[in-house]
Amino acid sequence: MIGFAHTLYWAALVATGGASLLFAGGASFGRQRLAVWGVAATALALALLTVALLARWTTTGHGPYLGLYEALASYAWVLLALFLAVQWRLPQLRPAGVLAAPGALLLLGSGVLSASAPQFQSPAMRSMWLWVHVGMAKVALASLVVGAGASLVYLRRAKTAVVAALGPSTEDAGAGQFALEDLSVRLVSLGFLVLAVVIATGAVWANTAWGAYWSWDPVETWALATWVIYGGLLHLHRMGGWHAAKWARANLGALALSAFLFVALRLLASSPHWIYTNP
Numbered sequence: 249m250i251g252f253a254h255t256l257y258w259a260a261l262v263a264t265g266g267a268s269l270l271f272a273g274g275a276s277f278g279r280q281r282l283a284v285w286g287v288a289a290t291a292l293a294l295a296l297l298t299v300a301l302l303a304r305w306t307t308t309g310h311g312p313y314l315g316l317y318e319a320l321a322s323y324a325w326v327l328l329a330l331f332l333a334v335q336w337r338l339p340q341l342r343p344a345g346v347l348a349a350p351g352a353l354l355l356l357g358s359g360v361l362s363a364s365a366p367q368f369q370s371p372a373m374r375s376m377w378l379w380v381h382v383g384m385a386k387v388a389l390a391s392l393v394v395g396a397g398a399s400l401v402y403l404r405r406a407k408t409a410v411v412a413a414l415g416p417s418t419e420d421a422g423a424g425q426f427a428l429e430d431l432s433v434r435l436v437s438l439g440f441l442v443l444a445v446v447i448a449t450g451a452v453w454a455n456t457a458w459g460a461y462w463s464w465d466p467v468e469t470w471a472l473a474t475w476v477i478y479g480g481l482l483h484l485h486r487m488g489g490w491h492a493a494k495w496a497r498a499n500l501g502a503l504a505l506s507a508f509l510f511v512a513l514r515l516l517a518s519s520p521h522w523i524y525t526n527p
Contacts, residue, residue, distance in 0.1 A: 249307040254364055256300035257321060261356045263293035264324070268353050271345035275404070283342045287335065290349055294328045297356075301325060313382045320359035324352040326386040331394050338431060340424055343404065344397025351393050377453035381446055388442040392478070395435030396503040399496035402428040406493055429492065432499055433485060440478045447471050466513035474506045 267289035274282035301312045301321060312318035312325075331348040335341045402425060450471070451461040462468060481502050484490040490498055 249303050250364075253300045253303040253307070256296050256303065257356070257360065257364075260293045260296035260300060261353070261360060263289050263296060264328070264349055264353045264356055267293060267345065267349040271343065271349050275343055275346045280342075283345060286345050286349065287332070287342060290328055290332060290345060293352070294325065294332060297321065297325050297328070311379070313378075316362035317359045317364045319382070320355045320362070323386050323389055324355040324359070327352045327355070327390040327393055330387075330390040331397070334394055334431070334435075338427065340428065341394075341398055341401060341431065343401050344394065347397040347400055348394055375453050375456055377449045377456070381449040381453050384442050384446045384449065388439045388446055391435045391439035391442065392503060392506070395432045395439060396500050398428050398432035398435065399499040402432065402496045403493060403500075406496075425492075429495060432496070433482075436478060436499060437482060440475065440482060443471065443475045443478070447475060470506075470510050470513050473509055477502050477505060 267286045270282045270286035270289055274280060274286060301318075304318065305311060308314075312322040327348060331345065335344065405425060405428070447468075450468070454463070454468075455461045481490075481498055484498065485495050
């Protein structure tokens with residue numbers, strides 16, 4: 249069953265790569281049809297990954313959160329699922345797949361380079377706090393990435409559009425832009441609030457796992473720094489008048505800064521978390 253799940257994982261990786269290319273082609277050549285096919289490829293990737301994770305879950309007896317292989321796959325699953333759900337409700341967000349699909353591809357690609365052998369739970373891994381912690385972390389990441397995707401679509405439409413190309417009237421075009429900004433703010437707000445839950449539940453679990461609520465290790469430091477970055481961003485939007493293109497650029501910058509900090513902090517120091525994310 250593990251071999252079957254791994255094969256489906258690879259198939260999901262290939263489908264996500266195809267979706268990334270389709271979204272990139274649609275963005276580069278202005279072909280909306282390619283974005284539609286990109287959504288179809290994303291849905292296929294999600295279906296394959298769903299079966300892969302369920303097959304692995306059935307075999308190992310635990311959810312997909314032990315080891316980088318499982319953790320990254322489940323992060324990719326939530327990201328793809330949230331993107332598909334949001335673009336279904338708001339089709340004009342479809343071009344945001346140019347960010348969501350490559351993001352999922354990066355997660356799956358990093359996962360496939362990790363050891364795929366199943367791991368089994370230690371007593372510390374059976375904590376309810378851990379389940380809430382890792383589950384909410386996936387929601388936070390997906391919300392922030394899709395929120396950044398909405399900002400990317402906003403900037404693309406603002407740059408290329410002439411109002412006639414955006415819709416039948418100026419009023420419709422303006423409403424579309426406002427909807428994108430509002431969606432990105434809502435998603436970032438969701439990510440910010442959920443990340444607070446991630447930090448709080450992670451602290452409780454850490455005390456049971458290695459005897460300290462907070463130890464300033466790289467993962468904890470990164471989570472807190474990201475929370476502060478997005479808290480400042482939302483404050484500037486609400487109180488500082490950072491709207492429209494200014495908000496969109498700042499939102500993309502916040503995601504890039506958060507990603508940079510994650511990589512940099514992981515390279516600079518070791519963390520007790522690595523015990524639970526590596527075989």
